[in-house]
Amino acid sequence: KYHNLLKKDYGISSSENPQKSIVWCNGGLASGICKEDIVEFFSKFGILENAALIPKRSFAFITFKDISCAIACYETSHGKCHFSQLTGPMCLLYVDKVPEMSPLDTSLPPGSILHKGFISAKEESALLDSINFTGDDWQPLKHRKVKHFGYEFVYGENSAKKNDAIRDIPSICDNLWDRITNKEWALPWIPDQLTVNCYEPGQGIPPHIDTHSIFEDTILIISLGADTQMEFKNEHYHSFVHVPRRSLLILSGESRYAWTHGISSRDRDVYFDKDLGYVVVQRGTRISLTFRRIRHKPCDCKFVDYCDSKVTDSNLLQEENAVALENKYVNETYSNIANHFSLTRYKPWPQVLEFIRDFPVGSLVLDVGCGNGKYFGHRDNIFEIGSELCPSLVLICSKRGFETVNNNCLSLPFNDHVFDRVICIAVLHHLCTLKRRQRAMNELIRVLAPGGKALVYVWAEQQTEEETPLLEQQEYEYQGDGPTVGTNIKLNSTVTLPVIANNGKNFKRKDILVPWKTTEEYSNVKTFLRYYHIFEEKELIDLCLSGGAKVVRTYYDTGNWCIIFSKME
Incomplete structure (x- = not known):
């Protein structure tokens, strides 16, 4: 098995004769073994010239300075030594060469x-x-x-x-x-x-x-x-x-x-x-x-891509750039994190649930940006439909037995004046221009029946340490590949946005990128970014009034500005 894999994947032949290089066939990153484990164990047999691990594979390649050290290692360890991370003994092979790996860079950066x-x-x-x-x-x-x-x-x-x-x-x-x-x-x-x-x-x-x-x-x-x-x-x-x-x-x-x-x-x-x-x-x-x-x-540094003094807000974005930004930092991100997102989004917010429980019997209800459908199924005497842009989340909703359509909140596929109640929780803040946020609000108002009511939640500028948006206190400190909190991401020649942690502190910028951290078995931490526009209370009110709706109530809930509005009779 291992002979064939080495030949097929790396063009490396195993050898029956002793060599300076050895491959540990069942001990690599995919087996939970790290480089520190490798060096600590094999250096007991002599000086190591090289120790290389292959990402997401169970191979580790070791090269000794002297062939006698390789022989001592092989004869002592092959089929005999056990590691706590492994179910069986070590499997070693002599190899004629090791994969070409970039040497570890130990140089200091300029400056x-x-x-x-x-x-x-x-x-x-x-x-x-x-x-x-x-x-x-x-x-x-x-x-x-x-x-x-x-x-x-x-x-x-x-x-x-x-x-x-x-x-x-x-x-x-x-x-x-x-x-x-x-x-x-x-x-x-x-x-x-x-x-x-x-x-x-x-x-x-x-x-x-x-x-x-x-x-x-x-x-x-x-x-x-x-x-x-x-x-x-x-x-x-x-x-x-x-x-x-x-x-x-x-x-x-x-x-x-x-x-x-x-x-x-x-x-x-x-x-x-x-x-x-x-x-x-x-x-x-x-x-x-x-x-x-x-x-x-x-x-006044020259490193503008990383400088928060030169960071610009998304009001400089043109429509075509806005679409590209949302595709990358909203749509693609949710596609990548959908399963993990769904696992962490199972508990309805109390005040949203209270709004739902107050619906008249027989109400036709639309949830725009319904996610995994956590606001569905709490009433058996209303009719519910979900609208969701992420196909993976639509599939999750469907598997749970909820009626869901795959579409963008900017163009809802429903007739005018249809729904008695509409909810839109944590959606509008993912739209990166005022024009697009207003368009989405207008769509909510359009499909709402005269006299109907809607509830909208968006991230608020004001935060507290105990209450963070969507109950998702993202840890500031995270390891792994991906953008780092405190850096800036250049979106185009005119717009750069900061990467900021949602840590219970008031947001100081209106447009930000927030990390989402997820892990996969036997791999490094994966970090994705989501775009957010941070709302002031007046912004949400203005969107409603500009769309011709009547504000019923505004309130603050767990790091969000919330508004209940009705459509004129």
């Missing part, structure tokens, strides 16, 4: 400098002593705990409270600034904001770009207590940099403004040493000191 041994062991101890690790002013996050000096950093917004200074940066840090300048780096300012991160083994920080409009150019990071591996990424490159204990990392220019930096959440790191080959190093408790300077004017 960054790493000074190893920047502080002494004595200075490290003094810096650690200056931080109170037992106080109650530490903020627990998902993968670490943090403490701020100078100004508080606000997670989820990637910002700082500029007008609310807190405790001073410890004075012991004052002697660092001249030393940085003496290291051939002209520090243009003295830092006024410090974030202390405490990482236990297994903890990390998601890839991110520090907000341009909040901090000046140049970020200073001093590592205390332990080494770590920091990952840098842009659209084309992904590098893994060993950041030693007591080092200073300077991020400036391109590395500060256009590359994400982060640390994966794991308890071991793999490094390549020119003498020792691939080695695994257990992580220890690491304390990082991140120094920055608060910015008081808009950012």
Whole structure:
């Protein structure tokens, strides 16, 4: 079996004679084995020149520096050793070659400098002593705990409270600034904001770009207590940099403004040493000191695709661009997340359900953007029809026995004045121009019978930590491939939108992209973006009045503006 797969998929022949390279046939990413597991196990037999895993496959390729090490590994492990992730013993084969894999990039991004041994062991101890690790002013996050000096950093917004200074940066840090300048780096300012991160083994920080409009150019990071591996990424490159204990990392220019930096959440790191080959190093408790300077004017950097000072709202979109945006960041996203979305959307909102339970007996009801049909089936004496654009969600509704049509809310396939009641929950905020939102509202009013009532929910600018839209408090911190919170996505030559977490904080932009995270078995986390227009209360009222409807009631419910309106007799 494995002989044929290797030959067919990779053009690699297994060998009966010992070779320097071995393939572990049943131990790869698809088997729950990671590179740290590979290096830690096989390095016991000798120096490793290469260790490669194939995405979503159960193969792992290992090349030893000396063939005698490969022989010792094979004779000791093949058919004998067991891993907790596997149901059977290890299956190894000698191979004449391994697949060509891009070498691990360990280079620093442009504009960054790493000074190893920047502080002494004595200075490290003094810096650690200056931080109170037992106080109650530490903020627990998902993968670490943090403490701020100078100004508080606000997670989820990637910002700082500029007008609310807190405790001073410890004075012991004052002697660092001249030393940085003496290291051939002209520090243009003295830092006024410090974030202390405490990482236990297994903890990390998601890839991110520090907000341009909040901090000046140049970020200073001093590592205390332990080494770590920091990952840098842009659209084309992904590098893994060993950041030693007591080092200073300077991020400036391109590395500060256009590359994400982060640390994966794991308890071991793999490094390549020119003498020792691939080695695994257990992580220890690491304390990082991140120094920055608060910015008081808009950012004027040249990296406009990533700059929130230059982000524009969707009112610059033309109709054809609006269609493309919605296709990519609404329609395609829901097609990709439909099953996971449906699993998380099973409980009706109480006030929507109350509206439904008040329908007169025999009412003809339309749910526009019905999703998985969670508002259907609560009454057995009304007639319900759903309208949904996502084919996968239409199929889910149909399987549940609900009448659903596949169409766009901008052009409902129904006659005028038909429905006694209409609901449209969390739909209009996915339309990215005022013209399209008004058109959708006009359609709701058109199909509503004279004297009929409709209920509409949209995301509100005002949020609270306890109540977030659609009961979906998206975690700010997530790992895996995909756009990162705090970055900006360029839609066309004139429009760039920010990626923002829905974390219970008030939205500060009117048009945003919000991550949706889903996972698949044996694969990395998948992240998709959904477009949202954030409503003010008056906007929703204006849409109703402009369409000729009569406002019955407006209210706020769990991060949404809500309106009940009626159609004139």
